[in-house]
Amino acid sequence: MEVIREVAKIGDREITLETGKIAKQANSVILTLGDTAVLVAVTMSREPKDLPFMPLTVEFREANAAAGKIPGGYFKREGRPTEKEILTCRLTDRPIRPLFPKGYRYDTQVIAHVLSHDLQNEPDVLAMTGASAGLMLSPAPWAGPVAGIRVARVDGELIAFPTFDEIGRSDLNLIVSCSRDAIVMVEAGAEQVSEAEMIDALMFAKEQSLPLIEAQERLRERAGKTKLEWVEPEVDTAFRDAVMGKARERMVAALEIFGKHERHEAISALKGTIIAELGEDGIARRDEVGAALGKLEKQIVRKNIVAGKRLGGRGPADIRDLFIEIHPFERPHGSALFQRGETQAIVTTTLGTERDAQRLDTIRGDINNTFLLHYNFPPYSVGEARPMRGTSRREIGHGALAHRAIETLLPDSEAFPYTIRVVSDTTESNGSSSMAAVCGGCLSLMDAGVPIEAPVAGIAMGLIQEGEDIVVLSDILGDEDHLGDMDFKCCGTAKGITALQMDIKIHGLTREILERALEQARLGRLHILEAMLAKIEKPREEISRYAPRVESMWVKIDKIRSIIGPGGKVIRGITEQTGVVININDDGRVTLASADIDAIERAKAIIEGLTFEAEPGQFYNGVVKRIVDFGAFVEIMPGTDGLVHISELENRRVDQVTDVLSEGDDVVVKVINVDDTGRIRLSRKQAFGVDPDEVLNLR
Structure with a gap:
């Protein structure tokens, strides 16, 4: 067994790439960083499939055993993929998919499996590089390598690799x-950083990734299999040119139509017309006609954009008309309707208690989310x-x-002790529906009275490059996304960026182009924020009357048991008596939730009574409960009293209490x-002349 290793040194970090030891029936690589190790196996079918799409699947599994942990639940084994695993699959898939030949139809699978996890070095970026290395070793005709890298500031x-x-x-x-x-792909989250700072980080990532590229190339030289000889499918260029020439004028007219569905129907009708005009030859070569018309559409759209004319007639920096309605529905705690052109979302915010947190x-x-x-x-x-079968990747x-765009702007749990759920339902879509979720999510949070740090908006951008001509597009349509060379989504406040996502299909994207694109995105974001703030200037002062009221109080940790009681008897009694939902944290923070603020006050008073500790030097309003020969017992809190000795009653001798x-x-x-022992000694005479504002009344 020959084991081949290569090492990539990045700063003070070393990443090892190893093949030839494990999963030898696949094209496999193990990447190691610290004590985190990820196995990536790539396999492909022996024959291509007769499919209209490339059959590539990517899977990522983070086994609990890798960190020495047994899964929870009844079955005690891993179930369906977690959201984190699904997001890692997407991070791995997006950069490798465009690098296969256009007509590639071999069933190809990439599986990443975490073998060891030291809980410090994240395995997701190792899986990204491992997928590239596995494809480099495989017979697949793939135009890599690529490297995954994480950068933090x-x-x-x-x-x-923080x-x-x-x-x-x-x-x-x-x-x-x-x-x-x-740079092929970007996924970023930030705390309102500037465009220049984001570009600095991107350039740093590009520079630091080079050792991983070189390590993969060395590994390929030593252990790579012979590549499948790939021959691009022959295209009858004469037939294609004839179809494009016959359809050009009518395609230009179809692309003048503003509405998405109307435009698509016109193009579909044009295809049927061309096939009919070509007779039997057209029917027999229907797929070639469709491919020729697709190429023609792409040529015309891109040429028009470079000339300054987009689909729908907008200029490069123009944003579609905005329609915003705040609180369109009464019962949700916060709601907003956000529409940009033919993209529309209804977004709601629901406030819950800590018990509603996702565990x-x-x-x-x-963890509690x-x-x-x-x-x-x-x-x-x-x-x-089409069928609705659960949440898609x-x-x-x-x-x-x-989520990433909004999360850093939310108040902390002490200032706003609620569980917050935002749901964005896309009701119409023609590009950038995820950005409608950001804008609508911000508006619904403000409508719900969530005191966010600053309003946030998002915009989808595109880029077209034809020779030396480069055009940056604001607020792209779905068709512009499909036909463009780069699409990116930029979210942020007036101050800076909070989230960024990029997929780049061209080489030679310079810093100057990035600066231009992000600056145009910033201006578009400010335009949208201005429209949002015209509808709701700041978060509402009060939350919805249908939302639970949540208040927090602190008790000493050693008093928690007094609130809970034996077997939870006391806390259940408080809930039954007041109807308040009570949650106690290990650090002594107690949250009380109810739609009735008076009920919260009653529950708070009971808890204060259970946990009350008299403070020496503090003045209290009390009531005399019992008189004895040597003094009087005064209640200063329900269930809590102290002794005023006869000598502490007056500034003179007292014979009888x-x-x-x-x-x-x-x-x-x-x-x-x-x-x-907790016994309290009180004085009446030392309270003579005290300012009433200094006296606590806890009864």
Whole structure:
């Protein structure tokens, strides 16, 4: 068994690529960083499939055993892929898919499996590079390599392959896939960074990824299999040119139509007409006619864009008409209708208690997720009829982008102790529906009274390059996305970027082009923010009357058991008595939730009584509960009293306590001592002349 290794050194980090030891019946590579190791296996069918699309599947699995953990739940084994695993699949798929030949139809599968996880070095970017390395070793005709790299900015310094702890301290976290001479894909989250800072990070990632590219090339030289000889399918150029010439004028007219469906119907009708005009030859060569018309459409659209005329008649920087309605529906805690051209979303915000948090059994243990953003894309949004079989990978990916755009702007749990769920239902779509989720999500949060740090908006951008001519497009349509050379989605506030997603199909994307594209995106984002703020200037002062009221209070940790009681008897009793949902955290923070604010106050009073500790030097309003020969017992809190000794009643000698006090009298007292057993000594005479504002009334 010959084991072949290559090492890529990036800064002070070393990544090892190894093949020939495990999964030898596949084209496999193990990538190791620290104690994190990921096996990536690539396989392909022996014969191509008769399919109208490329059959590539990518899977990623993060086994609990890799971190020495047994999964939770009854079955104690991994189930369906988690959202994190699905997002890693997308990160791996997006940069490698465009590098296959256009007509490639071999069934190809990439599976990444985490073998060891040190909980500091993240395996997702290793899987991205591993997929590239596996394809390089395989017979597949693939135009790689690419390298996956994560960059974080910690205390102003850019770090390649940061640890988990460093990512937690960063204000910029991006994953980039790079080829030798180009950035291929970007997925980034940030805390309102400037466009220049984002570009600096992208250029840093491109520079730092080169050792991984070179390591893969060395591995390919030593262990790669003979590549499948790929011959592009022959194209009858004479027939294609004849079809394009016959259809050109009518295609130009069809592309003048503004409406998406009307335009598509006109192009479809044109195809039928051309086939009919060609007679039997057209019927027999229907697919070739379709390919020729697709090429013609792409040529015309791109030529028009370079000339300054887009589909729908807009200029390169023009944004479609906006329609915004705040609180279109009464019962959701917050809601907004956001429409941009033919893209429309209804977005709602729901406020819940800590008990509504999403509890996840992760490789790092159980976590509670108190901010959820779900993106839905039903078939009717594009006028289609197809089965709805659960959440798609695309919906999860778009939701994660919108989540990342908004998350850093939310208040912390102490200031706003709610679980927040935002749901974006796409009701119409013609490009950038995920950005409608960002804009609508922000508006619905503000309508719900969530005190976000700043309003956030998102815009989908595109780029067309024809020779030396480059045109950046704002607010792209679905067709412009399909026919363009780059599409990217940029989200942020007036201050800076919070999320960025890029897919780039061309080489030679310079810093100057990136600066131009991000600046145009910034101007478009500001235009949209202006329209949003014209409808709702700031978050509402009050939350919806249908939302639960949540308040927090703190108790000493050693008093938690007094609230819970034996077997939970006490806390259940408080809930039954007041109807308030009570949640107690290990750090002593108690949250109380109810639609009735008076019920919360009653529950709070009970808890304060259970956890009350008299504070020496503090003045209290009390009531005399019992008189004895040596003094009076005064209740300063329900269930809590102390002794006022007869010598502490007056500034003179008192013979009988009853000469000064009677049972039931209100009295102001000062706590002068609390002994080790919790007994409270009070003084009446030391409270004479105290300012009423300094006296606590807890009864």
